[in-house]
Amino acid sequence: MSDFIGDGWTIYISFVTLVGIVWCIWILFSHRKTKIILNEDGQVTDTGHVWDGDLRELNNPLPLWWMWMFLSACIFGLIYLVLYPGLGSNPGILGYTTDNSLQESIEAANEELKPVYAKYMTMSVEKIAADPKAQEMGQRLFLNSCAQCHGSDAGGAKGFPNLTDSDWLYGGTPENIKTTIMNGRSGVMPSFSYLGDAQIQDLANYVRSLSGLPADEIKVKQGADVFKNSCVACHGSEAKGNQLLGAPNLTDKIWLYSGSEATIIETITKGRMAMMPAQDNILTPEKIQVLTAYVWGLSNNKPKVGQQ
Amino acid sequence: MPEKPISRKSIPIVVIEESLYEVKQKIYPRAVTGIFARWRYGMIFFTQLLFYGLPWLSWNQRQAFLLDLVQRKFYIFGLVLWPQDVIYLTLLLILSALALFLFTAVAGRLFCGYACPQTVYTEIFMWIERKIEGDRFSRIRLDEEKWPWSFRKLRTKVTKHFLWFLLAFWTGFTFIGYFTPIETLKDTILDMSLGPWQGFWLFFYSFATWGNAGFMREQVCKYMCPYARFQSVMVDKDTFLVTYDKVRGEPRGSRHKSADIIALGLGDCVDCSICVQVCPTGIDIRDGMQYMCIGCGACIDACDQVMEKIHYPKGLIRYTTERAIDDSSSNQSVIKHILRPRVLIYSTFIFLLSATFVISLLTRNTLRVDVMRDRSTLSREVEGVRIENIYRIQIMNASENIMKVNIKALGLNDLKILNSQGNEVRELEVGAASNQLIPVKVSVMIGQYEPGHYPITFETKAQEFKGDTVIARVRNEKSSFIIPR
Numbered sequence: 189m190s191d192f193i194g195d196g197w198t199i200y201i202s203f204v205t206l207v208g209i210v211w212c213i214w215i216l217f218s219h220r221k222t223k224i225i226l227n228e229d230g231q232v233t234d235t236g237h238v239w240d241g242d243l244r245e246l247n248n249p250l251p252l253w254w255m256w257m258f259l260s261a262c263i264f265g266l267i268y269l270v271l272y273p274g275l276g277s278n279p280g281i282l283g284y285t286t287d288n289s290l291q292e293s294i295e296a297a298n299e300e301l302k303p304v305y306a307k308y309m310t311m312s313v314e315k316i317a318a319d320p321k322a323q324e325m326g327q328r329l330f331l332n333s334c335a336q337c338h339g340s341d342a343g344g345a346k347g348f349p350n351l352t353d354s355d356w357l358y359g360g361t362p363e364n365i366k367t368t369i370m371n372g373r374s375g376v377m378p379s380f381s382y383l384g385d386a387q388i389q390d391l392a393n394y395v396r397s398l399s400g401l402p403a404d405e406i407k408v409k410q411g412a413d414v415f416k417n418s419c420v421a422c423h424g425s426e427a428k429g430n431q432l433l434g435a436p437n438l439t440d441k442i443w444l445y446s447g448s449e450a451t452i453i454e455t456i457t458k459g460r461m462a463m464m465p466a467q468d469n470i471l472t473p474e475k476i477q478v479l480t481a482y483v484w485g486l487s488n489n490k491p492k493v494g495q496q
Numbered sequence: 497m498p499e500k501p502i503s504r505k506s507i508p509i510v511v512i513e514e515s516l517y518e519v520k521q522k523i524y525p526r527a528v529t530g531i532f533a534r535w536r537y538g539m540i541f542f543t544q545l546l547f548y549g550l551p552w553l554s555w556n557q558r559q560a561f562l563l564d565l566v567q568r569k570f571y572i573f574g575l576v577l578w579p580q581d582v583i584y585l586t587l588l589l590i591l592s593a594l595a596l597f598l599f600t601a602v603a604g605r606l607f608c609g610y611a612c613p614q615t616v617y618t619e620i621f622m623w624i625e626r627k628i629e630g631d632r633f634s635r636i637r638l639d640e641e642k643w644p645w646s647f648r649k650l651r652t653k654v655t656k657h658f659l660w661f662l663l664a665f666w667t668g669f670t671f672i673g674y675f676t677p678i679e680t681l682k683d684t685i686l687d688m689s690l691g692p693w694q695g696f697w698l699f700f701y702s703f704a705t706w707g708n709a710g711f712m713r714e715q716v717c718k719y720m721c722p723y724a725r726f727q728s729v730m731v732d733k734d735t736f737l738v739t740y741d742k743v744r745g746e747p748r749g750s751r752h753k754s755a756d757i758i759a760l761g762l763g764d765c766v767d768c769s770i771c772v773q774v775c776p777t778g779i780d781i782r783d784g785m786q787y788m789c790i791g792c793g794a795c796i797d798a799c800d801q802v803m804e805k806i807h808y809p810k811g812l813i814r815y816t817t818e819r820a821i822d823d824s825s826s827n828q829s830v831i832k833h834i835l836r837p838r839v840l841i842y843s844t845f846i847f848l849l850s851a852t853f854v855i856s857l858l859t860r861n862t863l864r865v866d867v868m869r870d871r872s873t874l875s876r877e878v879e880g881v882r883i884e885n886i887y888r889i890q891i892m893n894a895s896e897n898i899m900k901v902n903i904k905a906l907g908l909n910d911l912k913i914l915n916s917q918g919n920e921v922r923e924l925e926v927g928a929a930s931n932q933l934i935p936v937k938v939s940v941m942i943g944q945y946e947p948g949h950y951p952i953t954f955e956t957k958a959q960e961f962k963g964d965t966v967i968a969r970v971r972n973e974k975s976s977f978i979i980p981r
Binding site: 328331337339340342343344345489 | 935
């Protein structure tokens with residue numbers, strides 16, 4: 189039960205619900221006659237309520253079928269409250285929750301789909317990537333689970349890597365991709381604000397020069413020194429990055445957050461915190477296998493430049 | 497008279513108790529023959545031939561008429577309707593309502609008497625009942641027999657219910673067969689592997705048929721059907737209805753065949769009550785138009801037979817209008833009142849709507865395209881040269897033939913469209929009655945346009961391969977292209 193509801197509320201709601209049902213049954217019981225009662229003059233008796241001068245409320249009995257329906261509804265309500273959640277935070281003896289119900293539907297669907305996926309579990313990722321049927325399935329999985337961040341074409345967005353190029357933050361082998369999908373990743377670039385604005389600007393210019401972007405010569409020289417002191421631990425002495433840490437290669441003209449001087453300064457000053465959520469308990473191993481092959485295929489299935 | 501307020505305390509001591517409910521009188525309609533009975537049997541035969549037969553026809557290796565709720569595809573012979581085509585259902589329902597108005601304005605409850613499932617199944621069930629238990633009087637006598645039953649009564653009742661059950665079950669089965677392939681349904685019933693929902697609906701419809709046609713009968717028409725209640729706003733003085741000619745018939749009374757009715761001061765009605773005996777809703781048509789009358793014409797047939805026997809002119813009860821009775825004019829003279837404004841208006845609407853319905857069905861574009869812009873990535877710069885937007889294009893082939901589809905993006909200079917792999921979008925093949933989703937990137941050169949929103953169009957051209965002929969289909973779908981600041 190959510191934190192919104194405390195014990196007092198549970199007692200209050202249970203009380204109101206039960207009193208309500210008892211009250212309904214009492215009303216029914218107090219009106220339980222089934223015959224019309226006539227006055228001496230042959231007129232139906234009334235309740236004494238008169239509106240607009242001559243509109244009387246006749247004292248006819250309730251229709252029997254209606255009375256039984258009403259009573260059954262009360263009994264149904266009581267049985268329901270015993271079986272299902274309804275009385276405050278009481279979970280009901282069947283233990284039903286919408287969450288469980290969803291989980292059961294997902295499991296049932298996965299069970300149903302097992303034969304479809306079965307053959308891919310024994311195939312290598314490279315082989316699955318060459319299978320057109322598996323590619324179709326992979327694309328649908330991707331559109332459902334990945335496209336929200338990486339884009340429908342897997343081309344990425346600011347802060348979300350492009351999956352169609354051959355640049356990988358954590359490695360592009362099938363095993364690496366599978367690990368990323370299953371366990372997720374969290375890429376942390378610490379803040380270097382203590383370096384001061386001048387040094388950060390030098391550094392930004394140096395980083396731009398690594399990718400061959402226009403930069404201030406003097407600042408590049410000064411920035412190279414700062415880089416040696418502060419950045420090599422993760423990005424390496426040649427700034428080629430480190431896939432074990434997810435530290436990006438800074439020399440390949442590929443920018444996760446854009447390569448403008450302002451953005452690079454922002455990255456160095458404030459640091460970055462990137463997060464790929466783990467899909468392990470969301471997708472089945474079979475789906476992850478097919479998805480891995482799809483993602484691997486995005487950069488490996490295309491015709492190689494120079495071979496065209 | 498001023499009503500004095502009555503307080504609860506003034507309830508007198510003497511009270512008389514009275515039951516609230518009308519006690520249901522079981523109706524034993526007598527068998528009837530004649531022209532309207534023949535029409536009714538003809539219509540029953542026609543509608544039921546259609547109902548029981550239609551699910552067994554096949555078309556293109558599938559059931560010709562199948563409303564597949566699970567796959568959400570509705571097969572009607574050569575036509576496959578998708579949920580997107582729900583407008584046709586709307587049109588069909590409007591057309592049916594208009595047709596009902598028109599028929600009611602012209603000739604009352606024609607639908608009730610001849611085509612309504614409630615009447616039709618009641619008629620079939622009564623036919624079985626008559627074959628097993630005999631006509632009106634033997635049925636009354638059989639029911640008067642008290643417990644314990646004789647063997648004969650037990651045998652007839654068991655036989656009747658057995659036959660009713662078979663028919664009800666077959667009706668339920670056929671009904672389910674419109675929604676789930678009937679051939680496989682037959683097999684699942686035969687090897688008892690029916691799913692819970694199919695089982696439920698099969699039981700439900702069988703039970704409803706058995707109960708409604710066997711027991712509820714006229715109660716459904718009298719108390720449950722809304723049509724009876726609002727028909728009075730659709731009939732007028734010129735509507736042809738089953739009518740008792742009170743001018744000719746009254747005063748009613750029995751007489752000897754050779755008696756001089758003028759001397760006796762009697763009308764043509766011999767008060768034989770045959771018209772009441774044959775009525776399936778148990779009313780007396782001589783009391784005038786009533787909401788319970790379902791317009792079946794059984795009383796016309798019965799009365800005509802009596803009139804014939806005593807050599808009176810037929811038609812004491814006949815299809816005629818209120819105006820004809822009041823003015824004592826012939827049917828020929830009131831027939832010109834049929835073309836009155838309400839009939840003409842209904843007819844015009846029906847004509848226009850049916851024409852729209854047919855034309856739009858015939859020219860229906862079986863190619864459907866839906867373009868969804870990616871929301872997370874507004875736009876993206878590619879290698880400092882181009883601006884790229886991402887779209888998902890859903891192509892639906894609502895035909896039963898293979899389609900080859902080409903997509904083009906139009907609306908801006910030098911629009912390039914590529915697939916996720918960054919290759920040219922090639923011709924796509926979309927299978928019969930299926931759909932395909934393809935993510936594409938569309939790009940323009942940087943600096944060509946000011947930042948902002950630009951409308952673009954995805955032009956989709958398809959070739960539908962129907963046997964040897966190729967039908968060209970085109971669909972243009974609008975979207976927008978964003979150039980960032």
